[in-house]
Every structure is written in structure tokens, then in C-alpha cells.
Amino acid sequence: MKVLVFGDVVGRPGRRALKEFLPKVREELSPDLILCNGENSAGGFGITLKVYEELKGMGIDVITSGNHIWDKREVFNFIESKRHLLRPLNYPEGVPGRGFIILERKGIRVCILNLMGRVFMSPHLENPFTTFDKFYQEYKREFDLLIVDFHGEATSEKLAFALYCDGRTNLIYGSHTHIPTADETILPKGTAYVTDVGMVGPFPSVIGMREREPVEIFLRGIPKRFEVAKGKVMINALFVEFEGGKVKEIKRIKEFW
Ligand SMILES: [Fe+2]
Ligand SMILES: [Fe+2]
Incomplete structure (x- = not known):
């Protein structure tokens, strides 16, 4: 079972690079599952139905998300009906959408779970650690392989979560910071892990955004509307191969497109 994971896809440049890159990486690595x-993905903030369909059309199996999922209001019209679009499971009860999906690939039941950290993020979320415990207790018999996108700001929270869930999960990867970390590893109890996959987005930039406005904010503190940067795209991804539930290979991918 080969899994290919891309981090946060930023705007049109990110989508275009992803579309062009996918056939090449498919040929090289033949992934069974692409996340x-x-x-x-839509203008740097949120996702629209059109963009969702575009990503699905490229062959992305499941689209996870995080704090920016609500930025395009139309998401409320389709998030309930699109099973392959996830939002963090630890949003309070009653929030639309779902936090996990179970798919079958090569006779293996693969669960993809989306969670979000709380450190330097929304204080309104449920505790991701206890949310995980509850989820795991309830669903562990329904999947063979568990993959978690932990959307978070603090490296400490991501690492603590990964070690807390080591052995109960097969892969935990971080998203949200848009900056890849170089710590991909197999944890002591067998979980493949990286703190952040990094973005598929224009670079140089400030996490995918044109630098003018962020620099202005850092200089003067006046809020500005961000624009997706132009130019080359940094493609960050993680490839993990499992054999009999065990990690056979984990490798980072970084390319400029
Ligand atoms: Fe992001
Ligand atoms: Fe985020």
C-alpha cells in the first residue's frame, strides 16, 4: 500500500503545479492513495465546489483541511454531501461536515482522519487527544490502516500527539504551517511520522502569499488582504509505503515546478 500525501495546496499556482506533477509522480511511485x-486551495483561502471537483478530477482521493476550511462560505452548501472532503473531527458537535472516511484499496480498509491542534489556534475545538481516543475506541475494528492529518501550528503539540498515538496509527503527518520539516521518521511503536509535510504553493513567498502585505503588517501592524504569490511553485509531499501494516519506506519529496 503506497500513500502519497501533499500538504496545503495554495491557490491556482498550487493546483496547476499539482496537476502537472501528478502524472510524473504516479509513473514513478504508483501510489494507491493520494491525499x-x-x-x-481556492484563492489561498478555503475551498469552492469547483476547486473540490478539480482536485478530485486530478485523482486526489481524499482532501483534508483545517482552520481555513470555512473561508469560502459556499463550503457550507456542499461539505455535507462530499464524503471525500474532511474537516477536523474535533470541531464541536453540530458543525457540518465529517472528520474521517474509510476507503478500501487492494482489499485494505484505510481510514483517513483529520484533526486540528489547539496551541496558537482555535480555542473552540475539542481536545484532539481525547477526541482521538474516543474515535479509536469506537472505530478501530472498522479499518486496517489509519492515517492522520494533524493540522497544527505548534511542533510540540504535533510531536506529543504523534507519540501519544504511536502504535495505534500507521501514519501521522502535520499540515498548516506550509513549511516542510525534515524529521520524517518511524516512531518506536511503528507509526510513520513527519511534523509538517509543507505546502504545494508559490515560493518565494510568505507561506504562499505575496510578501508585500505580510511585510507591511510586520512593519506597521495594519491588517491587509493577502494575495497568493506568483512564480515557481514548491511542491512538498510525503511518500509512505506499507507492507503488512508496517512501514517499509518513508520519504520526503521536494521539487520546484
Ligand atoms: Fe494552510
Ligand atoms: Fe491551516
Whole structure:
């Protein structure tokens, strides 16, 4: 079972690069499952139905998300009906959408779970650790392989979560910071892990955004509307191969497109 994960896809440049890159990487690695985080896929903020369909059309199996999932209001019209679009499971009860999906690939039941950290993020979320415990207790008999997108800001929270869930999950990867970390590893109890996959988005930029406005904010503190940067795209991804539930290979991918 080969899994290919892309982090946050930023705007049109990110989508275009992803579309062009996918046939090449498919030929090289023949992934059975392709995931990406789509919270910034429409104009850098949120996701629209059109963009969701575009990502699905490229062959992305499941689109995870995070805090920016609600930025395009139309998401409320379709998130309930699109099973392959996830929002963090630890939003309070009653929030639309779902936090996990179970798919079958090569006779293996694969669960993809989306969670979000709370450190430097929304205080309105349920505790991701206890949310995981509850989820795991309830659903562990329904899947063979468990993959978690932990959308979070703090590296400490992501690492603590990964070690807390080591052995109960097969892969935990971080998203949200748009910056890849170089710590891909297999944890002591067998879970493949990386703190952040990094974005598929224009670079140089400030996490995918043109630098003018962020620099202005840092200089003067006056809020500005961000624009997706132009130019080359940095494609960050993670490839993990499992054999009999065990991690056979984990490798980071970084390319400029
Ligand atoms: Fe993001
Ligand atoms: Fe985010």
C-alpha cells in the first residue's frame, strides 16, 4: 500500500503545479492513495465546489483541511454531501461536515482522519487527544490502516500527539504551517511520522502569499488582504509505503515546478 500525501495546496499556482506533477509522480511511485490538504486551495483561502471537483478530477482521493476550511462560505452548501472532503473531527458537535472516511484499496480498509491542534489556534475545538481516543475506541475494528492529518501550528503539540498515538496509527503527518520539516521518521511503536509535510504553493513567498502585505503588517501592524504569490511553485509531499501494516519506506519529496 503506497500513500502519497501533499500538504496545503495554495491557490491556482498550487493546483496547476499539482496537476502537472501528478502524472510524473504516479509513473514513478504508483501510489494507491493520494491525499492533499485543500484548506487554501481556492484563492489561498478555503475551498469552492469547483476547486473540490478539480482536485478530485486530478485523482486526489481524499482532501483534508483545517482552520481555513470555512473561508469560502459556499463550503457550507456542499461539505455535507462530499464524503471525500474532511474537516477536523474535533470541531464541536453540530458543525457540518465529517472528520474521517474509510476507503478500501487492494482489499485494505484505510481510514483517513483529520484533526486540528489547539496551541496558537482555535480555542473552540475539542481536545484532539481525547477526541482521538474516543474515535479509536469506537472505530478501530472498522479499518486496517489509519492515517492522520494533524493540522497544527505548534511542533510540540504535533510531536506529543504523534507519540501519544504511536502504535495505534500507521501514519501521522502535520499540515498548516506550509513549511516542510525534515524529521520524517518511524516512531518506536511503528507509526510513520513527519511534523509538517509543507505546502504545494508559490515560493518565494510568505507561506504562499505575496510578501508585500505580510511585510507591511510586520512593519506597521495594519491588517491587509493577502494575495497568493506568483512564480515557481514548491511542491512538498510525503511518500509512505506499507507492507503488512508496517512501514517499509518513508520519504520526503521536494521539487520546484
Ligand atoms: Fe494552510
Ligand atoms: Fe491551516
